[in-house]
Amino acid sequence: MSGNPGSAIRSVAAPLTTLLVALALLLIPVSPAAARSSPGERIAKALSTSPVYVDPGYADSVPPARRKQLVAQIVKTGLPIKVVLVPLVKGDTFNGDSDGLQRVVRDHLTQRNLILITTSDLAGFLSGREWPDDRHQTQDAVSAVGFLDEMKDAGLADQVSKAIELVQQGNGTRVYKDATSGLGESAHHNSSKSRTGGRASPWLVIAAGVVAVLAIAGCLLVFVRLRRRRQVSPFAFPKAVFAAAATADERALRKHADAEVIALGEAVQAASDSLPGLPRALDAYSAAGKVLDAAHGLPDLAGVLALVTDGRDALTGGTPSPLPLCFFNPLHGRAARRIDWRPLGRRDRLNVAACDTCAQAVRTRRPPEVLTAPDSKGGRSVPYFEIPAERSVWAATGYGSLVRSDEDGMAARVGRGEFSRAAGRS
Numbered sequence: 001m002s003g004n005p006g007s008a009i010r011s012v013a014a015p016l017t018t019l020l021v022a023l024a025l026l027l028i029p030v031s032p033a034a035a036r037s038s039p040g041e042r043i044a045k046a047l048s049t050s051p052v053y054v055d056p057g058y059a060d061s062v063p064p065a066r067r068k069q070l071v072a073q074i075v076k077t078g079l080p081i082k083v084v085l086v087p088l089v090k091g092d093t094f095n096g097d098s099d100g101l102q103r104v105v106r107d108h109l110t111q112r113n114l115i116l117i118t119t120s121d122l123a124g125f126l127s128g129r130e131w132p133d134d135r136h137q138t139q140d141a142v143s144a145v146g147f148l149d150e151m152k153d154a155g156l157a158d159q160v161s162k163a164i165e166l167v168q169q170g171n172g173t174r175v176y177k178d179a180t181s182g183l184g185e186s187a188h189h190n191s192s193k194s195r196t197g198g199r200a201s202p203w204l205v206i207a208a209g210v211v212a213v214l215a216i217a218g219c220l221l222v223f224v225r226l227r228r229r230r231q232v233s234p235f236a237f238p239k240a241v242f243a244a245a246a247t248a249d250e251r252a253l254r255k256h257a258d259a260e261v262i263a264l265g266e267a268v269q270a271a272s273d274s275l276p277g278l279p280r281a282l283d284a285y286s287a288a289g290k291v292l293d294a295a296h297g298l299p300d301l302a303g304v305l306a307l308v309t310d311g312r313d314a315l316t317g318g319t320p321s322p323l324p325l326c327f328f329n330p331l332h333g334r335a336a337r338r339i340d341w342r343p344l345g346r347r348d349r350l351n352v353a354a355c356d357t358c359a360q361a362v363r364t365r366r367p368p369e370v371l372t373a374p375d376s377k378g379g380r381s382v383p384y385f386e387i388p389a390e391r392s393v394w395a396a397t398g399y400g401s402l403v404r405s406d407e408d409g410m411a412a413r414v415g416r417g418e419f420s421r422a423a424g425r426s
Helices: 005-027 039-047 064-077 098-108 138-147 156-169 172-179 185-191 202-230 238-247 250-270 278-294 298-316 356-363 393-400 410-415
Strands: 052-054 081-085 114-119 126-131 337-341 350-354 372-374 381-383
Touching (some): 039 052, 039 081, 039 098, 064 081, 081 098, 081 156, 098 114, 098 126, 114 138, 114 156, 126 156, 138 156, 138 172, 156 172, 250 278, 250 298, 278 410, 298 393, 298 410, 393 410
Parallel strands (some): 052 081, 081 114
Antiparallel strands (some): 114 126, 337 350, 372 381
């Protein structure tokens, strides 16, 4: 053996030492403070102290007072009911799927008997599941809520309350069949996916996988189209759309916007020719389609939702002057009230429509959460309303807040080509 023995030993010892240090670091337990818990863990931890978990995206739809009422209702039933309300968006932890959400939550809970009511991947509906069996007819009971006439315009909290009530009654299958009797069997089969409540055998999945996927896909198509035809009111379940959109990327929001334009088109087709608001709804539908086709970024896609809202309002005519979407950030959903607001650096005040959160921020002299857009040079992001009005339909109209007549409204401006001509659209 030639060479320096000490040098040879060091050449072997150095990488060996590095390897041992790396292994030691891997074996050192990470403190809870250092480790980031998963969404499933956070939800399970919250459910250990309260049977109702509400994601911040649904804070306006289910405020603390309503949560307390739901908790009291659950306690009164004596049933192991848990409620989890989170936005579902493709690509998220749950893959935008209610089954995925339920599996994750179930895996992080230790209790054997569980009734789980969650948001659904189908807008306007809830999803329910029960373990170890469906003795309370939970799945049908929760699914029925979205078909009941009395719940057509109900908010999220009211829908959850109704679902709890039907689960407690234990006759959800009969209620579901009665509610869907005029819709055909396809709706029933679609809403009854995973009816067994257990995990299927791998051999059964392999044997029936292709058939099941095709059947579910076909039923979903029929189910969604039937549901859309039933909805004539503006965003019967608005917070689900807006909460998901607020947490989604641009592609997911575009998908939401596309679905809303299609739904508006179907509602327009189904409307009576004698309806006073039909021309306005047609203009809004046409404008929404144009904006969607040429949309660049979240502000344009938010404009699509604002136009759809305007079109839906024209079809219903239930409220003489319905509020538009939130001026500060239309992805917050429908405004709750009008407020006076003075932009920074200006003496004059604007009267704008704001959601509860933004109105409270202004009232307490805190900056509201605003939707931003690239500035005139395409560089830094600024509040969309700081873009020059001649370059932005949305800045000129405040997504409906600053509109004084139909002639200067969003649809009219898009129809005149202002959206297409705007340089550096916002």
